[in-house]
Amino acid sequence: MKLDIRGLGDLLIGDVQADRVVPPTGFTAWLTLFSAGAMAFLAIFALALSLATGRLAERWGDELARTATVRISAPEAQMAAQTAAALRVLETTTGVARARALDDAEQAALLEPWFGPDLPIDQLPVPRLIEVIETAEGFDADGLRLRLQAEVPGAVLDDHTRWRAPLVRAADRLRLLGWLSLVLIGGATAAMITLAANAALAANAQVIQVLRLVGARDSYIARAFVRRFTLRALGGAAIGMAVGCLAILALPSADAAGGFLTGLGFQGWHWLWPPVVPVLAAVVAFFATRAAARKTLEEMP
């Protein structure tokens, strides 16, 4: 669709006389306001979902991709020696930026969600975990496994690939679903505003007849309707956006657990997105009403 800069300019400048020729009341006004508001509210959630899953996919795909874990399962007496041996192997492995063994407190914290806070970890045969941070180039996982197998019999390398890949895929799908929802919301808004505009044009057939009688061009008549519907959509969507943002703010904040649901919302510059929703709703309304008005006026005798 060709962007009509002049049309949008006229819309912003306005024409007080042209605005008044269409009767101000009617159910279509409320229909447009309500549908634009409801759609903006839903769009805020779809947007928040997309951005949150985007962040999640980024974290899983990027940050976790550069980490791995070495698990040492050995008898209590050999645990320290095997841990030290594994660390030595890791230190000399190309592609490993750093490696460190988690202490008892950190391991207890990892198990706390399942066993509670008072877990006597020192009395349990819990494997020792070594956190491995890769360089940008990464390491050869197969080669490292072979070396660990030879030098540290109790060590098992987990490069997170098995569980990370489906999660990243799921997050990407969710993000896509969010954007698809936004497109569908935009389409539904356009359809509803088109219906409302058609109803308004049909209800004002007599007004259009009078305007034509006194020499109004179709562009003038269309502009009167387009401006009204665009401003209504803008107003309704602004209200919907504000309510949507308040609802997002009312959600539990992302805590240390960093769960997916608690992370649903906007962070940092992502807060610049919500104000775009009413503007987009107005643009959709502008083109939808203009197309409806042109078609209706073309069909009117």
Added chain:
Amino acid sequence: MRIEGQPVIELEDVAYNYGGGELLSEVSLSLSPGSFHFLTGPSGAGKTTLLKLCYGALVPTSGQLRLFGQDRREMGRDDIATVRRRVGVVHQDCQFLDHLSVEDNIALPLSVSGRDLLAEGANLKELIGWVGLRERAKARPPELSGGERQRAALARAVIMSPDVILADEPTGNVDWEMSQRLLRLLIELNLMGKTILIATHDLALIRAAKAHVQARVLRIAARRLQLAGADL
């Protein structure tokens, strides 16, 4: 009556079919600048249809229709809108925007043509005074009497200073005194050089007009347009 220059509206062997039947046939009419015409005929004869052809609302089924020298068939919607600014139309039912005041309705042709209403304010007030509606300028059209509505419609028709004024039964809903007042206004406009075409049943109105202007009386009968008899 001034009859000189190119015709402003010209119909040549025009036919118009409506609902499968022929309503007008072989109609030829030439409205010269400054001429005054009456159009008579029984109800349903096609007077309103002929007026609609004259302001471009309808396209002839056959024949030639020229509006200000342009062939109607070659005119787009914008061309028709331009013609409407040169042709003032007074309908029997007036056709106002009821949510606007009388003053705003009269100024409507100025608004739609993008004229500055502030600059035209003095002319607008003078025109409202000329049709005797100064006290009713802020009223809404439904609050007006039949005569007041007709005068408001006439004011709206002439505010753009059109070349032609077409009036469809302008005295249909008013008493004798008001019809004479409206006629005087139309005669004044004709004396200013405007072309006038009035469709009416009112023979007394035609006789009264002929006492002041040289008016041609046309009659639609049996789908054809003809000059009316000398008794008119």
